Amino acid sequence: MKRMTLLALPLLVTFLHSPACLSVTVSSSKPKVEIHEHTDAVLSCEFRTEKDQNPRIEWKKRGKGVTFVYFNHKFTGPYAGRAKMDGATLTIHSVTLKDSGEYRCEVTATEDHVNLGEAIVNLNVLVPPHVPSCDVPSSVFVGSGLELLCKDKLSVPPATYRWYKDNKAMTAAGEAPYSMDSSKGTLKFKSVSKIDGGMYRCESSNSVGAPKSCVAQQLKVVDYPLNMTVLIAGAAGFVALFLFCCICVCVCRRRGCCKKAKKTKGSKAYSPPPPPPPPPSRNFKHYKQTQSFMI
Structure with missing residues (x-):
């Protein structure tokens, strides 16, 4: 050792x-x-x-x-x-x-x-949260789809989002008519109704600082105007009529109703011959007998 x-x-x-x-x-x-x-x-x-x-x-x-x-x-x-x-x-x-x-x-x-x-x-x-940008339209028609957007691009780590309606936090639980994505900041409605109108705002937050919220914005849910309703109904009727005509034409062609009649050979329509031309005009001189001749 x-x-x-x-x-x-x-x-x-x-x-x-x-x-x-x-x-x-x-x-x-x-x-x-x-x-x-x-x-x-x-x-x-x-x-x-x-x-x-x-x-x-x-x-x-x-x-x-x-x-x-x-x-x-x-x-x-x-x-x-x-x-x-x-x-x-x-x-x-x-x-x-x-x-x-x-x-x-x-x-x-x-x-x-x-x-x-x-x-x-x-x-x-x-970086603590900044005031997010909120995209809320001023009005929307009843029954239409809707998507609200919220984004804070400056916070680190990335912010999470929460939506408020009339200063009450929204939760997409149960049978709520909307869905939310807390990481993307979206609030989606499949079909808005009158009760969905109100003041909407979004709040961004992360682990660094206090949450920040955008200014609440008014969303109005309105009915379609009368002329718009008439226009939509007329357009729908025209489309339905056009489709019906197309279906009828297709059915007719399949059944042979729309085939053209074939012309048979040798069956020509009779036409009379043209009239003969008039004879040429001749100028005849008339002589008067003045003396008689005898043999």
């Missing part, structure tokens, strides 16, 4: 001093950061080098492309004036939804055998 220990000790010393061990190491104590909007976000980055005492530190953000946040000892673009560095740890002041994304801390130590190390930190900026 002692002999094996004595043999392994030189190998361990050789491994610790081998060039493969001379490399920069980079890590983050908090690789996922969730922070409320308009507060400071701290993106931690710790590194260790074997030889290089002055490594190069860079921060990049990945989106549609890769953009620099901290490069050549200064902040770039929208981060200039609103961020600071403490060692390799990045702090962004007053974050907004645009700051959400994947950040990469890169440390380059040229004197180390493996001279590049990196750590990835994901930043998710939480």
Whole structure:
């Protein structure tokens, strides 16, 4: 046992001093950061080098492309004036939804055998509910279908929705004449009636802040006007008559009632010959006998 220990000790010393061990190491104590909007976000980055005492530190953000946040000892673009560095740890002041994304801390130590190390930190900026946009028509005809829309595009995490009628929460339970989708913010009626009229508003909420509601809007359910009723009835009657005529024509053709009579060969209608042309007119001269001839 002692002999094996004595043999392994030189190998361990050789491994610790081998060039493969001379490399920069980079890590983050908090690789996922969730922070409320308009507060400071701290993106931690710790590194260790074997030889290089002055490594190069860079921060990049990945989106549609890769953009620099901290490069050549200064902040770039929208981060200039609103961020600071403490060692390799990045702090962004007053974050907004645009700051959400994947950040990469890169440390380059040229004197180390493996001279590049990196750590990835994901930043998710939480946004409380905003006043949603509500689509409620001012009037609708009795018996027609209806869909009310509600949307809050800015809240993170995505908002859930609830509809109110005359300041009372609506529930699509039992035999309710409507259906609701709390994730999409839709309220659907298959066929509205007079009792469906009233003041409608929508409320958006998430786990970050207080719910927000749009201004209530009046929905009126009205009857079809008389001229509209007459027009619809006339159009329906015309369509019914047209279909009836088409059916009659089809039945007639199937039974052979609509076939044309065939002409028989050789049965030509008699036509009298044309009258003969009149004889040509002649001019005759009349002679008067004045003398008699005797033989």
